[in-house]
Amino acid sequence: MVLFCSFSALLALSSSVLAFPFSGKEDGHLKSSVFEKLAAPPAGWERDDGVLFDKDGSSVKLRIHLVLQNMADFHDLALKIATPGHDLYGSHLDQHVIDSMIAPKDESSDLVMDWLKSQGLDNHATLSARGDSVILEASISQIEKLLDAEYSAFTHIETGSIVVRTLEYSLPDVFIGHVDMVQPTTFFGLKPMRSTIKNIHSFDEASMNADAVQAVSGCSGSQITPKCLSNLYGFSGATAYTAGLMGIAGFLEEYPSKSDLATFMNSYETEGNTAQTYTCDVVNGGSCPTSPGSPGLEANLDVQYARAITEKIPNVFYSVGGSPPIVGSGTNTNEPYLEFLDYLLSLSPSALPNTISISYGDDESTVPLDYANNVCNLFSQLGARGVSVLVASGDAGVGTSCKTGSAKTFTTSFPASCPWVTVVGGTTGNSPEAGWSDSGGGFSSVFGRPSYQNATVSKWLTTDKTHTAVSTYFNSSGRAYPDVAAEATDFVVVLSGGTTLVDGTSCATPTFASVIQLLNSDRVTSGKAGLGFLNPWLYSSAVSGLTDITSGKSTGCSGVISGAGFSAVAGWDPVTGLGTPKYTSLLTISRAT
């Protein structure tokens, strides 16, 4: 579905020619070529000419991203910092150190600014704080002319959300090697990883079905509450830490409700910390209404579980703006994800959260390659800064559309496929706790297998017999996920005063992330660095702090690939990763790391 033009060896200009290629040109134009082109909108999106927007009156914040240098060297360093036993383990970096290591060539920004000057737009352009992008604020008409693009409104068929995007754009040929991405253009966005399954307005213990988790004390029926999780994962006796900061990502105008949180805490928080709440940081023109007219289910779920599990540790909800519609006019900074990561990296070390829970993602095939690479590189920087980033694996098992062109293939999810995040898959029940049928998992077709999981995943590939019938539907050399798992079904959530049950790796992610925050707060309290990027630790010493999930099976690709899915087996598997947390064991391991 996504076509990328190849520009290798188009031009090899000397740097003296590069310095001012636009000066002296009457119209300021050098030869331009299509830089990126989609054959059609990504699956799930439809062009919608019924949505009217004012191309002259509405302005867009355009990010022209410059090619960074030395990224491979930086990744080597980031990996050492995250590898237990290495001399550099835990030596997290200041952002200015990272920025100076990976800075783009000076002439890259000069080239872009000179081009914008030749187009009369340089007054609206600035170099971003970290020097990795030129930011241009201009009307859609101006940007269409600049990029030889045509912006249209697109509607997401399932969710109804609207974005304004272009299917292709062009750049001067001399930008090859200097600019690797311009957004918002071809990236359509992310969706929350959850679904509501039923509303239960009166929480009726008697009517609950009697299997699943009730073998665990504090769990009744199949429903999951913080009390149930605390017994299942062993953190019921955890110290009520007060140091550290737990971060929760919020997008798509999903706002949590403080009164719903208070109701939830009063009913389901069992450690006596019912008055705890959270702060809200506005990012990219988002907002933080205390009593949103209709609270977001995803936001309520994330905040209620993070808040209850982390007890007294400060929590921050990042309300990231930038989900249009650009209807009518006004400024539209509509590229939420890059803006979010840019915001986090701009924070001082003391303002950074130790852990971030992200329950949003989309099919990897709908994400432009340059976008995926740049976002993944930003995650690698967050890890090197000392932040543990946890991301939901997805809720469609091995996929829904399961086709790339005419080829049948399992569908993968982004940012789960990025090797610099820790991906949380889903389990269900407790007799035994088993892989959830919709737990997202598989092998990236963009990112290769990282060294920290090479031995573990190689072993699965050679010893697991359950996948041989489906081995043609995934790329076994890709980054494999999930890394870990947690419960993902029948979470009790308070929404608009009522009680709702929710399924999704959106349940598992704040759960696992909150357990990690307890460990991070324990480390911060004793003067140690936080765990930062977790995966090299998870795939080595922390394995024994996880419960290996060995039953259950993911499904997917219904009607396209029969028998599609993976099985949860002994050791790592692409349904439940390395397993679910055993808090007291993880704490012992963390203290020894």
Ligand SMILES: *[C@@H]1O[C@H](CO)[C@@H](O)[C@H](O)[C@H]1NC(C)=O
């Ligand atoms: C398989 O994945 C590797 C590593 O990500 C990649 O280099 C290769 O192109 C992929 N192969 C196919 C057929 O997609």
Ligand SMILES: *[C@@H]1O[C@H](CO)[C@@H](O)[C@H](O)[C@H]1NC(C)=O
């Ligand atoms: C990955 O693991 C396999 C099996 O243990 C091993 O043969 C191979 O050399 C490893 N590759 C790398 C790059 O470490």
